[in-house]
Amino acid sequence: MEKNKFNFSKLTALFTDYPALKIDETSYSYQQINDLIQKKLTDYSHSSKTVITLINDSPLNFIIDFLAIIESGNYPLVVDKSFKKKSFEFELIPEDTLFLASTSGTTGRPKIYYRNWESWKIGFEVCDDLFHLSNSQALATTSPLTTSLGLHTLMCALYLGKTFLAITNPSQFINIKESYVLFTVPTYLLNNLNELFALTSPEIIFLGGGTLSPEAINKVRKKLPQTQMIEFYGSSETSFISWQAVNEGKKTSSVGKLFPHVELTLGPKYRLTVKSPYLFSGYLNQPYPQS
Template sequence: MAGARARRRARRAGARAVIVPVRGDTAGLLNRLGALRAAGDVPLVGDERWPQAHRDAVQAIAGGTEPPADAAWATLTSGSSGSPRIVLRTAESWSASFAAVGRLMDAGPDDAVLLPAPPAASMTLFSLAHALGGGPRPVLGSADRSRASCLHGTPQALRAVLDAGPPPGLRAALVGGSHVDDALRARAADAGVRVCGYYGAAELSFVAVDEGDGLRAFPGVELSIRDGELWVRSPFIALGYLGPGGPLRRDGDWATVGDRAELVDGRLRLLGRADDAILSASATIVPEEVEAVLRAVPGVRDAVVFGLPQTRVGALVAAFVELDGTSGGAGARKSLRAASLTRLAPAHRPRRWYAGELPRTASGKPARAEAIRRARAGEVDRLGV
């Protein structure tokens, strides 16, 4: 064992994080990732849609800092709450969950997993690592989707697949990134697709899983609530960051990224990040709670709730909603008004409404920071509710 560690350290001398361009077919990408791993380098998959300034910033971090000896993979945080960061993790921090993920998707090496998000997304890179470790074969981009038996993506991605007509053999979907609403789960079930939702983070990997009766601890994970903040102990936690740090904090074997939550009868209820809370007059509003109400309104695809600074009261609650193509207009406004009046306390009701297509991260999650910027800058339409 000591000799193996010494050989690994020797191979790792001068190791670097390498940005991998996405060119050619999936097999070629897997071969490049496998070769970099075999050489002891740390792959970080790029995205051709990155602005040049973003690409230069990532390259400066990747080229200017040597990763620790046990780093095997590098991913970017989604950027849903601000600037992306490079997260480093060991090979084992992902491979330890492969068996559980395979069971949840009922998929093995003879199956194919549809990956709607680009390879730069953490969830897709996980599935590529899983494929290298004997998991289902990845189906990326414009590849033939008809052979896919499972999907790993966001609720938005699952909805798009259902809209387009799911592959005939699709039987399971592992869905993360944001909450899976009951309507989407029921629609998937009608199409013969079993949905397994999960909560995770780039720094924590899988944390909790929802097979239809609420979020419970993912196999091998322990959960604890400390002063309203979720802490996790598991073998899936990342090493930390390459370059500038982020929200990951540790206390021995436990770690947190600052998500607020509560545990009720063994089920996890997420309440958003502490720094997302809106202080309005004497009330503290958790955006996640208001967003859940708005997403349940017919015709609303998604919603982002945030605060608009206001003298005397602190902030006004505002909502940026994305409406579907068939339920917009007066009907949606009437339904939103009714939901606000009947399901939200007065302090929680949005006072400003915006409507449009929500900006999204590479994986398909709402890009909160950019959505808020656009609304505050007047770049999206006001909605009269």
């Protein structure tokens, strides 16, 4: 196993019969997921150090393919259906790369970035320390697995030995029996708030990809009075920069407090530079060293 690469077999040895994945009412243990990965390995064992495009499929198929590609020594390129295939030269990919993905392009032209395992692993550990994720049985997300938030939630759940809940339909919330935390975006939360019944309400809701207005915060509080709400700020490339608890409102024009080990520098023309262990490894063929 190469340095810093994610190793699902080690997790299987630790959490063998614990549910690793739950889709609707069907659960798959860590051992069952590992068995499916081993069967799938034959599809990718013919090559090594190859970038294999992975487009959104059913959550189960996506997860098995993603983990099998990594275990085979190849690199998954995670894209959604809107991704326009071009002729990319996959050069200068560091040995410890975990996967490649396409940015959304909301702040410029879409680019392909890559990330190593260590940058996510340390972020998972910090989140667990700050928010006690280990106290919950499951981590859920409403974001597709082709998004950074969706994929991040999956890998965090597996690394912490939790059950990953793939929410593909709001009606699934009523059937959640586990204590869980939810990673979602404000738009989804507000549009589907009525589906988050009090009896199955998450212990914490982490919100990325946008912010809640004071009015929206009050609306969520009335519906989910026992749920803690955390807004966190970052992007596919930076992961975590800062966060704030918003149950009691939030400071105007504030993005809360920095995550541990994050340093911000304000340079000429208000250019903001982020230095942290959670940063991505670089853009395709434009290496950006980890800080």
